[in-house]
Amino acid sequence: MSQVAYRRLSVEQRRRQLLEAALGLFAHRAPEEVSLDDVAASVQVSRPLVYRYFPGGKQQLYEAALRSAADQLEKSFVQVRTGPLSQRLARALDSYLEFVAEHDAGFKALLQGGSVVETTRTTAIVDEVRRAAAEQILLHLEVPEPGLTLRMMLRTWITAVEGASLIWVDEGKQPPLPELRDWLVDQFVVLLAATASRDEQCAEIARRSLATESADGPVGDLARRVLPVMTQASHLLGQD
Amino acid sequence: MSQVAYRRLSVEQRRRQLLEAALGLFAHRAPEEVSLDDVAASVQVSRPLVYRYFPGGKQQLYEAALRSAADQLEKSFVQVRTGPLSQRLARALDSYLEFVAEHDAGFKALLQGGSVVETTRTTAIVDEVRRAAAEQILLHLEVPEPGLTLRMMLRTWITAVEGASLIWVDEGKQPPLPELRDWLVDQFVVLLAATASRDEQCAEIARRSLATESADGPVGDLARRVLPVMTQASHLLGQD
Numbered sequence: 279m280s281q282v283a284y285r286r287l288s289v290e291q292r293r294r295q296l297l298e299a300a301l302g303l304f305a306h307r308a309p310e311e312v313s314l315d316d317v318a319a320s321v322q323v324s325r326p327l328v329y330r331y332f333p334g335g336k337q338q339l340y341e342a343a344l345r346s347a348a349d350q351l352e353k354s355f356v357q358v359r360t361g362p363l364s365q366r367l368a369r370a371l372d373s374y375l376e377f378v379a380e381h382d383a384g385f386k387a388l389l390q391g392g393s394v395v396e397t398t399r400t401t402a403i404v405d406e407v408r409r410a411a412a413e414q415i416l417l418h419l420e421v422p423e424p425g426l427t428l429r430m431m432l433r434t435w436i437t438a439v440e441g442a443s444l445i446w447v448d449e450g451k452q453p454p455l456p457e458l459r460d461w462l463v464d465q466f467v468v469l470l471a472a473t474a475s476r477d478e479q480c481a482e483i484a485r486r487s488l489a490t491e492s493a494d495g496p497v498g499d500l501a502r503r504v505l506p507v508m509t510q511a512s513h514l515l516g517q518d
Numbered sequence: 519m520s521q522v523a524y525r526r527l528s529v530e531q532r533r534r535q536l537l538e539a540a541l542g543l544f545a546h547r548a549p550e551e552v553s554l555d556d557v558a559a560s561v562q563v564s565r566p567l568v569y570r571y572f573p574g575g576k577q578q579l580y581e582a583a584l585r586s587a588a589d590q591l592e593k594s595f596v597q598v599r600t601g602p603l604s605q606r607l608a609r610a611l612d613s614y615l616e617f618v619a620e621h622d623a624g625f626k627a628l629l630q631g632g633s634v635v636e637t638t639r640t641t642a643i644v645d646e647v648r649r650a651a652a653e654q655i656l657l658h659l660e661v662p663e664p665g666l667t668l669r670m671m672l673r674t675w676i677t678a679v680e681g682a683s684l685i686w687v688d689e690g691k692q693p694p695l696p697e698l699r700d701w702l703v704d705q706f707v708v709l710l711a712a713t714a715s716r717d718e719q720c721a722e723i724a725r726r727s728l729a730t731e732s733a734d735g736p737v738g739d740l741a742r743r744v745l746p747v748m749t750q751a752s753h754l755l756g757q758d
Contacts, residue, residue, distance in 0.1 A: 391631040391641045401631045426692060434682045434705075441677025445670050452666060461716065465674075468708035468744075475743030476701065484747050501748050503715030504708075507724050508741050 293331050295321055301343040305381040309340055309395040340395040341403075344388070348403050351377055355414040363487040364463050364496045366418050370411075371439070371459045378443045379451060386447050389440065411436050419483050427477035435466055464500050533571050535561055541583040545621040549580055549635040580635040581643075584628070588643050591617055595654040603727040604703050604736045606658050610651075611679070611699045618683045619691060626687050629680065651676050659723050667717035675706055704740050 287295065299320045303312045314336050318325045332338045354373035357366045378385050387393050388404065412432045416424055424432070439462055446458055453461075474484035491497035527535065539560045543552045554576050558565045572578040594613035597606045618625050627633050628644065652672045656664055664672070679702055686698055693701075714724035731737035 391636055391644075396631055396636065404631075426689060430682060430685050430689070433685045434678050437681025437684075438674050438678040441681070442670060442674045444677075445673045449666060449670070461713070464712045464716075465709060468712045469705060471744050471747040472704045472708045472740065473701070474747050475740070476704075481747070488747075500712065500715070504711050505745070505748060507711040507714050507721070507728075508745060 296323075296328060296331055296339070297342055297346055300339045301346060304340060304343050305347075305384040307383050308387040309336075309384075309393050310387075312336070314339070337395055337397075341397075341399055344400055344403050347377075347381065347384075348407050351407055352410040355411050357414070357418070359418060362490045362492065362495055362497070363418060364467065364491060367415075367463050367466055368459055368496070370414070371462055372455070374439070375443065375446075375455050375459055378447065379455065382447045382451075386444060389444055408433070408436055408440075419487070421479070421483065425477065425479050427473060428479050428483070431469060431473045431480060435469055438462075438465060460496060463496055467497055467500055468504065536563075536568060536571055536579070537582055537586055540579045541586060544580060544583050545587075545624040547623050548627040549576075549624075549633050550627075552576070554579070577635055577637075581637075581639055584640055584643050587617075587621065587624075588647050591647055592650040595651050597654070597658070599658060602730045602732065602735055602737070603658060604707065604731060607655075607703050607706055608699055608736070610654070611702055612695070614679070615683065615686075615695050615699055618687065619695065622687045622691075626684060629684055648673070648676055648680075659727070661719070661723065665717065665719050667713060668719050668723070671709060671713045671720060675709055678702075678705060700736060703736055707737055707740055708744065 296317060300312075300317050303316055303320065314325055314328055317339060318328045328339070329335065332342065334341075351374065354377065355370050357369050359366070388396075388400070412429070415432055416422075421428065442458065442462060446452070470480060470484050470487070474481040488497065536557060540552075540557050543556055543560065554565055554568055557579060558568045568579070569575065572582065574581075591614070594617065595610050597609050599606070628636075628640070652669070655672055656662075661668065682698065682702060686692070710720060710724050710727070714721040728737065
């Protein structure tokens with residue numbers, strides 16, 4: 279059976295098939311729990327055949343699967359540049375959180391560290407994904423030369439998104455994805471508002487972005503929800 | 519010389535001396551760049567002597583140094599429970615950021631992952647420090663039974679602090695420590711305000727915490743800075 283299947287596939291098709299099988303296995307188990315035999319068995323080929331395509335064995339398969347997952351994720355960050363910023367962020371977050379949901383155990387193992395397959399190469403791929411996310415946001419913000427404060431703000435938010443996603447996986451994917459996504463968009467908006475008051479570039483971005491939001495959108499909703507929290511402590515505004 | 523020194527120190531003193539030397543070396547270099555010979559040379563003893571105290575070699579020394587650094591950090595999270603929450607957070611952040619500044623290269627190597635000495639034991643120690651930080655904040659918030667939203671909020675903020683600290687090290691410790699600390703306190707306050715509008719437990723905490731802040735303190739300052747950003751987009755409040 280497998281010999282017949284083997285002859286039918288081109289080299290590139292077979293490589294692709296093995297890679298997808300590996301990605302499927304690494305998505306739902308810790309790397310420690312995936313063997314080359316598992317990969318071979320899942321596409322009904324022999325272990326030596328897997329080695330013919332991936333002479334570096336499990337480590338090479340893991341890195342190739344990670345590379346492929348990273349490419350997929352980076353593509354999902356590219357969003358059309360129309361509509362309010364909050365909508366674009368929400369769309370990108372939806373793709374990201376769906377990816378996390380589909381690769382839960384692998385995502386957790388990759389980001390929690392200490393895994394047997396973790397190398398400077400795998401951490402470089404993870405960093406590249408973070409950089410790609412920051413670059414996409416800068417495109418939407420239309421800022422060609424981000425200053426230190428803006429760069430720190432974006433990287434900090436991206437770290438927070440990643441951290442929240444890990445916690446979400448730990449908590450059995452609760453709250454539901456749309457709720458988590460809305461909360462992460464809220465975080466971006468309040469972080470931008472708080473940073474805007476410290477940095478002129480961020481202030482300019484906040485002015486431009488808030489102008490594109492509408493009263494019945496998520497940022498209008500957020501503003502109506504947050505203002506009472508801040509103003510209930512109206513003594514802070516020196517109005518006592 | 520070293521024999522004389524060796525005889526003078528008790529077993530516990532010698533162990534302590536080696537550990538401190540290792541911590542000093544691991545603080546400012548990547549683990550890859552620290553050898554057992556470096557540790558031996560820095561306290562003028564022989565390599566076999568280091569092995570006598572740490573038979574597991576560099577890995578054991580690294581884990582012991584990390585354990586000692588983690589204990590030091592966890593102690594620094596314990597703050598007196600007086601004054602507004604923002605002041606307590608600022609004090610804990612000062613200790614944390616000073617620790618980061620003093621252990622820059624080691625902190626970065628530890629948290630960026632992919633290091634040769636990283637194991638499930640080292641990542642467990644890092645996770646323990648994060649949990650200790652969350653527990654200390656819960657003590658100050660006086661919440662014995664935190665719900666899912668509050669737990670996610672705290673862990674997300676702690677992740678953001680850690681991420682911002684890494685970026686800060688990358689950026690040559692710019693902006694100055696007090697500025698970074700104030701920005702991180704701001705982030706906590708706006709995150710709490712944004713989350714308060716979604717969750718009753720967080721709303722109750724926001725009410726209690728904001729009541730302890732004063733108009734001339736950092737939260738009064740933040741409220742005065744953020745409200746104009748939100749209200750300049752007053753169309754969001756449906757007042758157009």
